[in-house]
Each structure stands twice: as structure tokens, then as C-alpha cells.
Amino acid sequence: MIITAIETWRKGKYLISLNDEPSFVLYSAEVKKYGLKEGEELGDAVWETILEETLIKRAKTRTLHLLDKMDRTEKQLREKLRENMYPEEAIDAAVEAAKRGNYLNDARYASQYAYEKSRQKSRKMIEMELISKGIDRQLVADALQELGDSDTGVIMKLIEKKCPDPSELDFQKEQKLIRFLLGKGFSMSDIRREISAWKEKNV
Numbered sequence: 001m002i003i004t005a006i007e008t009w010r011k012g013k014y015l016i017s018l019n020d021e022p023s024f025v026l027y028s029a030e031v032k033k034y035g036l037k038e039g040e041e042l043g044d045a046v047w048e049t050i051l052e053e054t055l056i057k058r059a060k061t062r063t064l065h066l067l068d069k070m071d072r073t074e075k076q077l078r079e080k081l082r083e084n085m086y087p088e089e090a091i092d093a094a095v096e097a098a099k100r101g102n103y104l105n106d107a108r109y110a111s112q113y114a115y116e117k118s119r120q121k122s123r124k125m126i127e128m129e130l131i132s133k134g135i136d137r138q139l140v141a142d143a144l145q146e147l148g149d150s151d152t153g154v155i156m157k158l159i160e161k162k163c164p165d166p167s168e169l170d171f172q173k174e175q176k177l178i179r180f181l182l183g184k185g186f187s188m189s190d191i192r193r194e195i196s197a198w199k200e201k202n203v
Contacts, residue, residue: 001042006031015085018042024055025085051089059086059094067103074099074106075134110135110143118147119154125185155186155194166202 005017013025016036026034034050036042059081066072066080074095081091098104110130117126123144130140162177163169169177174195181191 001047003036003038003040003042006036006038009085022085024050024087024090026050026054030054051087055087055090056093059090060097062086063094063098064103067098071109071112072104073109073133073135074104077104106135107139107142109133110139111146114140114143114147120158120184122151122154122185122187123147124187128185151186151190152194155181155190156198158184159194159198166199169199 001018003016003018004020005015007015007017009015009025013027014031015022016024016026016031026036030050034046062081062084063077066077072080077095077098078091081094086094095104113130113133114126117129121129127140127144130143131137158181159177162180163173177195178188178191182188
């Protein structure tokens with residue numbers, strides 16, 4: 001691997017590019033410590049030393065800081081570490097360490113997320129959101145199974161919250177209510193059925 005660039009990055013750090021690819025970040029003192037110079041080769045032994053002594057340790061510390069601020073999925077954590085220019089080897093080590101310590105647990109994340117969002121969103125929308133966060137489909141299915149099969153109760157609660165007085169639900173407000181519920185991921189058939197049931201209940 002050839003060190004093709006050593007460029008000022010931020011907060012006293014330098015971005016090291018290998019074979020014209022931005023690869024990792026070190027402090028100025030570390031660049032000198034490892035004897036890195038543009039145009040020279042980065043030997044395997046030196047690279048392994050940089051990984052073990054500096055980058056992996058730093059990635060693990062950064063991981064704990066990120067997870068302490070908020071719970072994240074593995075995909076989200078990896079993306080955040082890549083933004084901080086950690087190499088994949090350091091990211092893999094940090095992620096595995098976080099899993100072993102149970103700081104990172106996609107099953108737990110999916111279960112908590114599904115429970116919290118189930119009071120305002122459809123199961124279908126929750127499923128789509130969890131998958132977009134990189135959660136395995138089986139873990140998503142397991143989390144949704146804990147909630148039960150129906151959106152009925154959630155829709156009714158949202159209807160009652162949005163329009164506590166049935167007499168005020170004219171055509172315009174009903175259309176607005178329908179759009180709101182569609183935006184939460186509920187199906188039109190379920191929405192119309194629950195609005196009808198709500199009206200009958202309040203006759």
C-alpha cells in the first residue's frame with residue numbers, strides 16, 4: 001500500500017490516503033511516531049501496529065460514546081464509524097466488542113422500537129422503518145409478533161385523540177383525519193372501518 005496523501009482533516013488530525021483512497025485518520029504526533037510519509041509504502045507490519053495500537057482502541061472508545069448517547073443498530077453504528085474515517089478492520093473489531101458486551105443488540109433495538117412506535121404507527125410502517133435501519137427481517141418479524149396482529153386498537157386511539165367530539169367530524173375534517181392515518185401507514189380499509197365503528201359507538 002502506498003501512502004498517496006497525508007492531508008489536514010479536523011481537530012488536529014490528518015487523513016491518510018492509501019493508493020488514492022481515504023483510509024484512516026491519525027493525530028500529527030502519531031503520523032510522526034509511525035514514520036508515515038507521502039509517496040512511501042506502508043508495510044504490513046506497520047499497518048498492523050497502527051491498527052492494534054491506535055485505530056481499534058480508538059474505534060472501541062468511539063463506539064461506547066456513540067451508544068451511550070443513543071441506542072443504534074449495527075448498520076447505523078457502522079455508518080457513523082465510517083463517517084469518522086475508521087477502517088473496516090477497526091470497525092469490525094469495535095462492533096464485535098460492543099456485541100459481546102451487549103451494548104449493541106439489534107434484537108433488543110427492534111423490540112424497543114416496535115413497542116414505542118406501535119402507539120402511533122402501523123405495523124407495516126414500523127417494519128419498513130426497521131428494515132431501513134438494517135435490522136434483519138427475522139428480528140423485525142419477531143419484534144412485531146410481540147405486538148400482536150392488529151392495528152385496530154391503535155387506529156381507534158388515534159381517531160379519539162384527533163377528534164374527541166364526533167359531532168365536529170364534518171367531511172373536510174374526516175378527509176384530513178384519513179390523510180393523517182394514511183401517513184402513519186394504516187390501510188384505507190382499516191381506517192374507514194374504524195372511523196365507521198367510532199361513529200356508531202358515539203351515535
